Amino acid sequence: MSTTDATSQPKKPPAEAGEAPRAKARALASIVPSSTIAGRALVAVVAIMTFLAGLTIGTAVAVRATASQWRSDVTQEVTIQIRAGEKQATDAQVQAAADIARKTPGISDVHILTPEETSRLLEPWLGSGLDLGDLPVPRVIVVRLDGAGPADLARLKRTLTDRIPTATLDDHRGWSRRLVAVTDGVMLVAVVLLVLVGLATVLSVVFATRAAVATNRSVVEVLHFVGARDGFIAAQFQRHFLKIGAEGGLIGGLSAAAVFGALAALPRLGLGGDPELPTVLGWLNPGYLGFFGIAVSVAIVALATALTSRVTVYRTLRTIT
Amino acid sequence: MVRFENVGLRYGMGPEVLKDVSFGIEPNSFQFLTGPSGAGKTTLMRLLFLQLKPTRGLITLFGRDVSSLDPDEVAVLRRRIGIVFQDFRLLDHLTTYENVSLPLRVLGKEEASYRGEVTELLSWVGLGDRMHVLPPVLSGGEKQRAAIARALIGRPEFLLADEPTGNVDPTLARRLLRLFIELNKSGTSVLLATHDIALMDQYDARRLVIADGRLYVYD
Numbered sequence: 001m002s003t004t005d006a007t008s009q010p011k012k013p014p015a016e017a018g019e020a021p022r023a024k025a026r027a028l029a030s031i032v033p034s035s036t037i038a039g040r041a042l043v044a045v046v047a048i049m050t051f052l053a054g055l056t057i058g059t060a061v062a063v064r065a066t067a068s069q070w071r072s073d074v075t076q077e078v079t080i081q082i083r084a085g086e087k088q089a090t091d092a093q094v095q096a097a098a099d100i101a102r103k104t105p106g107i108s109d110v111h112i113l114t115p116e117e118t119s120r121l122l123e124p125w126l127g128s129g130l131d132l133g134d135l136p137v138p139r140v141i142v143v144r145l146d147g148a149g150p151a152d153l154a155r156l157k158r159t160l161t162d163r164i165p166t167a168t169l170d171d172h173r174g175w176s177r178r179l180v181a182v183t184d185g186v187m188l189v190a191v192v193l194l195v196l197v198g199l200a201t202v203l204s205v206v207f208a209t210r211a212a213v214a215t216n217r218s219v220v221e222v223l224h225f226v227g228a229r230d231g232f233i234a235a236q237f238q239r240h241f242l243k244i245g246a247e248g249g250l251i252g253g254l255s256a257a258a259v260f261g262a263l264a265a266l267p268r269l270g271l272g273g274d275p276e277l278p279t280v281l282g283w284l285n286p287g288y289l290g291f292f293g294i295a296v297s298v299a300i301v302a303l304a305t306a307l308t309s310r311v312t313v314y315r316t317l318r319t320i321t
Numbered sequence: 322m323v324r325f326e327n328v329g330l331r332y333g334m335g336p337e338v339l340k341d342v343s344f345g346i347e348p349n350s351f352q353f354l355t356g357p358s359g360a361g362k363t364t365l366m367r368l369l370f371l372q373l374k375p376t377r378g379l380i381t382l383f384g385r386d387v388s389s390l391d392p393d394e395v396a397v398l399r400r401r402i403g404i405v406f407q408d409f410r411l412l413d414h415l416t417t418y419e420n421v422s423l424p425l426r427v428l429g430k431e432e433a434s435y436r437g438e439v440t441e442l443l444s445w446v447g448l449g450d451r452m453h454v455l456p457p458v459l460s461g462g463e464k465q466r467a468a469i470a471r472a473l474i475g476r477p478e479f480l481l482a483d484e485p486t487g488n489v490d491p492t493l494a495r496r497l498l499r500l501f502i503e504l505n506k507s508g509t510s511v512l513l514a515t516h517d518i519a520l521m522d523q524y525d526a527r528r529l530v531i532a533d534g535r536l537y538v539y540d
Contacts, residue, residue, distance in 0.1 A: 028432055031423070033414045222410050225370070226424040226471070227400035229393050318392075 032219055032236045037212045039244050042204065046248025047255070049201040050301045053194055054256025054294040060190035061290035062260075067183040074172040078143045078153060083166040084136035093164050094139045100159050101143045106151025109144040201301065202308050205241065209312040212237060220317065234313040238306045245305025246298075253298035260286055322348050322479060322510055323369065325536075328378030330364060338364050340534045342378070346512065348478070351505040353521045354514040356531035362514045365531060366483050369512065370404050371395050383478075400424070403472030403509075407484040409464045411456040417467050418443065418452040424475040439474060446470045446500065461488045469500065479510045486520055494520055 080101060082093050094112055101110045113121070118137060145151045157169040213220060216237075223233050263284050286293070323346035330339040339361050346352065356362055367373045368380060371387055380387045382398060390398065411420045418439060419426075425435045443452045446466040456464055465485060472480060482501065486494035498513075498520060505511045512529075515521065521528065528539040 028426070029415050029419055031412075031415070031426070218410070219412055222412055222423070223427065224396070225399065225404055225410065226427050227396050227475070228427040229396045231393075232427055232429075 030236070030239075031223070032212070032216050032240060034240055036215045037237075037240050037244075038208050039240070042208045042241075042244050043248040043251070045204045046201060046245055046301060046305060047251040049197050049204075050249045050252025050298060051255045052252075053197045053297045053301070054253050055259065056190050056193045056197070057293040057297055058256060058260050058286035058290040059284065060187055061293055062284050062286045063186045064183055065285075065287055065289070067179050071176055071179055074176060076145050076147060078145070078156075078169060078171045080141040080143060080160065081168050081170065082139040082141070082164065083168075084138050085166060090139060090166075093166055094141065097160055097164055097167050098141050100163065101141065101156060104152060104156045104159075106145055106148070107143055108146035111142045111144075113140045113142065198304070202304065205245075205305050205308040206312050209237060209241065209309040210316060212240075212309075213313055213316045230314055230317045233317060234310045237313045238310040241309035242302060242306035245302035248305075249298040249301035252301070253294050257291055257294050260284065260290065322346050322383060324379075324381045325368075326379040328368065328375045328380055330368065330373065330375050330377075337376075338534055339368075339375075339531075339536075342536045344529060344536055344538050346479070346510055348510055349505070349508055350527065351502065351511045351524070352513070352527040352529055354512055354529045354531065355516055355518075355521065358516065360531045361534050362516075362531055363483060365536070366404075366481055366512075366514055369481055370402060371399060400428070400475055401478045403475065403477035403480040405465075405468050405472045405480070405482040405485050407487050409456070409468040411459075411464055411467055411471075413456050416453050416455055417448055417459065417463075420456065420467055421452075421470045421474055423471060428475075435474075442470050442474055443467075462490075462493045465489055465493075465497065469497070473504065473509075477509060480504065480512070482511070482513045484515055485513065486515060486517060491519075495523065498523060 080097050082090060082097060084090060085093075098110050098112055101107055115133075118140060121140075122137070153169065153171050157171075160167040160169055220233055223236075325342050325344050328339060328342040329337050331337045342365070354362055354365065364373065368375060369382075371382070371390070374388055383401060385394070385398065387395075387398075411417075412423070415423070421443060422432070422435055422439045425439070426432075440449070440452065443449055446469060448463060448466055448470065451459060451463055456467070459467065465488060469482070469485065472482075480501070485501075486497055489497065494517070501511050501513055502524060530537045530539065
């Protein structure tokens with residue numbers, strides 16, 4: 001282009017003191033100003049939602065892992081109970097039941113609980129120093145399965161009840177079924193919670209994006225006038241919302257991870273004073289898988305926030321057009 | 322380049338704002354669009370800039386029927402058109418330089434590739450020393466020139482200017498007219514909407530006069 005007209009321009013006043021150096025030093029400004037997006041509030045909402053999602057994921061993973069461990073333990077073991085009767089007869093029945101168990105394929109170990117061991121088992125309910133001789137306490141035989149193949153527990157049960165009428169076999173299946181039901185219930189609740197948390201996050205982002213587009217209506221119009229495609233305009237908003245999602249997600253995810261970390265550290269710190277505390281809190285250890293799940297939830301939240309804002313901008317632009 | 326055939330437009334269920342408008346704009350041409358306030362100048366400009374679609378008739382722009390364009394195609398066509406608004410439409414949070422370079426940024430160009438071009442254009446319109454200030458600091462004339470520079474930076478084939486001299490003094494108005502004439506001589510078609518008779522008298526060009534929604538062409 002010609003520069004002939006430049007010579008006809010009047011002398012311009014010098015730039016205001018201080019403004020030029022400041023402006024020259026800055027990189028290209030964001031086309032959509034971040035100050036027009038309700039960033040702080042949305043970061044807080046996303047952080048809270050990610051925190052809840054992280055707690056849900058961690059708890060679900062912990063419950064599932066613990067339940068799986070319990071099931072593995074109990075299904076490796078069955079117990080035979082001999083109803084209490086006359087002492088010598090009962091001792092003979094116990095020995096006979098143990099012999100039957102030892103001869104059953106798939107059994108690795110048979111252990112008859114001594115009166116002292118039985119007493120220790122009952123101590124939490126009946127107190128210490130108890131003389132079991134005065135009570136009709138059944139005798140218990142612990143039978144460990146070798147796990148190499150399925151033990152024929154049906155045959156063992158049949159043989160026991162045929163030869164020793166006072167014997168019963170407990171293979172813990174009922175308890176295991178209830179445990180599976182509880183675990184499945186917890187997982188279902190976790191999934192429902194995650195869906196609700198996700199929905200609330202998406203709705204929050206949708207409203208925030210609509211507000212941002214409305215606030216920046218003049219910017220959007222100018223971008224349209226200079227030939228911007230909707231995709232370009234959506235990308236300008238998406239950039240801000242990805243940052244918001246990542247920031248909020250990290251705060252929420254780290255907070256959730258910190259909670260599980262603190263719960264794991266609590267027994268070691270000797271806090272609480274309850275001797276059962278390690279056992280109780282042991283349930284709430286999500287392990288590497290749980291922490292990985294929390295990290296994944298952070299990434300998903302950030303990406304979902306960006307994607308939701310992009311789709312919302314597209315839809316809003318179609319409405320404007 | 323532009324062809325209107327029996328174009329009519331009404332807003333909602335209201336009366337027709339434009340009636341049976343037919344005209345063409347050729348490449349490398351210069352024309353004024355004039356008429357009394359409320360006659361439909363801005364509506365016609367909005368049709369030319371694809372901001373509105375006609376309720377009847379046919380508009381072809383660069384050989385394309387505008388009624389069949391999807392949003393992305395509209396965006397691509399707009400890149401061939403420069404527009405200068407009466408109210409400038411500069412973004413207050415961007416510097417003059419950033420405002421003017423916006424059409425190139427929209428194309429995805431790297432800043433290094435257009436920095437020299439934008440700087441040269443800003444100097445050409447007399448804003449060489451104002452390129453790093455924000456629009457609220459600029460005077461009305463400077464804003465107008467920044468808006469013109471933004472319309473020109475993409476080297477449009479067709480320039481639309483809506484009352485570009487409406488907010489400036491007669492001296493600056495004459496200078497802006499010279500700028501448009503020079504731009505036309507470099508190959509860009511220009512449509513300059515104005516109700517300033519004195520300004521139109523300074524240059525012998527085709528006049529499109531709009532009155533009561535009808536267009537009259539004086540070659």
